[in-house]
Amino acid sequence: MTRDPEIVSKNMSRIHNKDTSIELQLRNALWHKGYHYRKNYKALPGSPDIVLTKYKIAIFCDSEFFHGKDWEILKLRLEKGKNPDYWIKKIERNRSRDWENDKKLLSLGYTVIHFWGQDIKKHTDECLQAIEEAIWDTKFSDTATDYDISEE
Numbered sequence: 032m033t034r035d036p037e038i039v040s041k042n043m044s045r046i047h048n049k050d051t052s053i054e055l056q057l058r059n060a061l062w063h064k065g066y067h068y069r070k071n072y073k074a075l076p077g078s079p080d081i082v083l084t085k086y087k088i089a090i091f092c093d094s095e096f097f098h099g100k101d102w103e104i105l106k107l108r109l110e111k112g113k114n115p116d117y118w119i120k121k122i123e124r125n126r127s128r129d130w131e132n133d134k135k136l137l138s139l140g141y142t143v144i145h146f147w148g149q150d151i152k153k154h155t156d157e158c159l160q161a162i163e164e165a166i167w168d169t170k171f172s173d174t175a176t177d178y179d180i181s182e183e
Contacts, residue, residue, distance in 0.1 A: 049080070050070075052152075053148040053151040054092045056151055057090070057146065057151050057155065057158060057159075058081060060155050061083075066162075067085070068081050068082060068083050068084075069084055072089075076135035076136055076139075077091070077133075079143075083162075086169040086170070087140055087141045087142060088142045088143075088166065089143050090146070090162065091143070091145045091146070092151060093129070093148065094147075095148055097121075098125055098129060100147055142168070142169060144165060146161075
């Protein structure tokens with residue numbers, strides 16, 4: 032099956048790297064729950080899509096294709112497709128960059144959460160629950176004090 036290069040170009044030009052539908056859906060849900068956030072926060076490695084600065088939580092809304100969900104299966108599909116060298120290299124680089132940025136964020140004390148696009152679309156409430164659990168963990172760890180309960 033051949034594709035018209037003009038149609039492919041038109042489709043690719045409509046892919047955005049910020050304010051995607053999945054980001055908007057998750058941000059809207061967070062806003063309705065009363066959470067304030069920064070979007071595409073360039074002060075942090077990887078410019079996370081959503082950052083809850085108060086709780087040091089960085090959230091990424093990843094598309095399945097460009098971030099390589101089920102990578103081994105997707106890679107086999109790409110090897111059979113058009114321009115496999117380009118796509119495999121591109122997605123592997125994206126995955127590597129994601130991993131590097133996660134390490135940097137963790138070293139800065141951030142909790143890093145990645146959601147796949149379909150999970151946000153179909154299970155927004157579960158994504159919110161995961162975020163709220165991370166907030167709870169952050170609040171709890173900030174108020175936790177080490178007590179020496181050993182007997183003297």
